[in-house]
Amino acid sequence: MSASERAEEFAGLAARLSDMRARKPLIHHITNTVVMNDTANVTLAIGALPVMAHAAEEVEEMVALASALVLNIGTLTPALIEAMLRAGRRANERGIPIVLDPVGAGATQLRTQSALRLLSSLRITALRGNAAEVGALLGVAGETRGVESISLAEPRESVALRAAREFGCCVAITGARDIVAAVDPAVGERLAWVDNGHPLLASITGSGCMATTLVGAFLAVEPDAWRACLAALVALGLAGERAAEKAEGPGTFRSHLIDALADLTEESFSRGQKVGLVA
Amino acid sequence: MSASERAEEFAGLAARLSDMRARKPLIHHITNTVVMNDTANVTLAIGALPVMAHAAEEVEEMVALASALVLNIGTLTPALIEAMLRAGRRANERGIPIVLDPVGAGATQLRTQSALRLLSSLRITALRGNAAEVGALLGVAGETRGVESISLAEPRESVALRAAREFGCCVAITGARDIVAAVDPAVGERLAWVDNGHPLLASITGSGCMATTLVGAFLAVEPDAWRACLAALVALGLAGERAAEKAEGPGTFRSHLIDALADLTEESFSRGQKVGLVA
């Protein structure tokens, strides 16, 4: 593929940001209690509307109003997984995209099994995790310390592609370099990297959850899940870069990160995106 | 009513702030997990003490220690509603004021029905919501996107008055212009507006919940619920105005908002209040 073909692959990602702000899609989250406030604020900052609702009695009705569903198992319980299944089935019926964040998969059986159950019971559109979490879902040897990825026995690119094939969805593995993989019946393997970002993103809790939330928001305006994942990771990475210029540490970084997301424009997105196809 | 009579109606609102700081009333919250941290910090910043307690086993004992009860259904479950009913009954027995925030009423049956059940089972002192939420409780046609008010078929002033009559409580509908209505057996209809505020308040999650928390805090020091609502909305609006001067976006705004609430004085409150009777 030539340089111009590559450039074309990523052209127009930035325009999804303007779509978001024009349409203000509702993003239904069933998510963890640790970063619920941050992910709600991230949703607003990127231009969408968040709603957090997890009671089994209401999730089907709520997801029917939404343009995307975010499932995040960061503080899971069996009751929460049931609510996720209910909401997910309804989302599938209505063709609403779903992103799953398998927080801490590999750390406990409950997390690994619950994530696999969601993947097998629902048509998940995108899976966003760190290397060890995605690896754990495939049984690849790796080390997770709590919800942190420590190491993985296999290159992340091949893990991402295997996961995309195995689970039939787009897979985003985030880290210093983000990897996004999809296996399309028509196009075949699609594998890209995103190099936007800053080390301070790893210094706060929930930057992975924020990435997942942004994937959900972009899925609401971009039908191609692979491109939605790329747009989300560019947006978070760019905001991280801008926020780091103003931050004096992780506490102030967190505030500036929300500011920077809200301040992103189609122009600054387009100019700043560092994205490419894996050779 | 003459201009001087109008001015008199709102005289002394600011003095409640000094009462708050002198008395440090305990405000018991049974509230959502999204903005629990912000509402606790808002309570402290205005000069009261927050306690968040939702276990059915302890809410009656806790509310008996409190000077006001805040019920917020933002992340409701049936168990949480039961705890609210228990706490509310005890609050009623002891004459402790209650403010209800019907977050997302109109979006799902669970939310609409739970809010109505709380309103019919308890003597609620004040109801604080956005236009679509309050409208939904009356069956007025409107559009809620998740927890966001999109439109309402009827003027907010008349919705507020109808709700005040229907539910027998003070009603605050917040938005760019806040409306506060009460129907007093002796005085008759009371309808006022508050124009303090800033668009950045709508850019963060939970500014409605913060308004409700402030209503709870002012109810603890001001027996006239209508005036308590006005004082709360002036306080939040003024803090929003001050915070917006320093903020670079929604993330830094949120931090400055808490600073500005803590920094409010009787003098700056009195000087800055933009409040008036609806003609």
Added chain:
Amino acid sequence: MSASERAEEFAGLAARLSDMRARKPLIHHITNTVVMNDTANVTLAIGALPVMAHAAEEVEEMVALASALVLNIGTLTPALIEAMLRAGRRANERGIPIVLDPVGAGATQLRTQSALRLLSSLRITALRGNAAEVGALLGVAGETRGVESISLAEPRESVALRAAREFGCCVAITGARDIVAAVDPAVGERLAWVDNGHPLLASITGSGCMATTLVGAFLAVEPDAWRACLAALVALGLAGERAAEKAEGPGTFRSHLIDALADLTEESFSRGQKVGLVA
């Protein structure tokens, strides 16, 4: 004890900070939903890794991966206490240190009884609370307003020592002056104070919970619980002092506090520590 002996007692506290950053111990929290985000960020800022997991189905597996367990009853339910007991027993079997924060003990029976049950069922390594909470566990007359300590009928030093003896663990009572007590079979009574800190710490919700989290983190790298408590309280106090220089109120203080924790060095810790033996 001579001045040089006293100095020796506190030598090397700062070195635990470097150990923390080198080892990055995993700190398992079963904690409240109000300040979960802050305590996760505090854990990262001091150099450890947080994991929040409370489902009964996974806590035993999770704590087995951790280097310390934090139990905080701030938003307790009976189910959460059961999860704490399960995790705590497993921690005891594996020799993992446990810190307990009896948030609101004395305010309701559920809180007082749950804290006492955890203390009698588990080998707790350290207990961190305010004066009224620790007093309530001993039946000392005092006044708690919600989760705030108002007054205590007995000097905090003697309460701390009695609690250390009664519960067989290290006891840290925090306030303007922090007190840390332990009763060692070999060494006898150990009683120290920490004077680091700033009034703004009392202006935000959860600074007590942050102290508890830091005790958990230092317990993971310092086998002497008394020294771990001192190191934790010096770290929080010093960060509070630094943050106060930059803060314009409680909202910005909270962000700067996380920055300041992340910015602490062995050198600044050592130079700034204000700690001494109670005469």
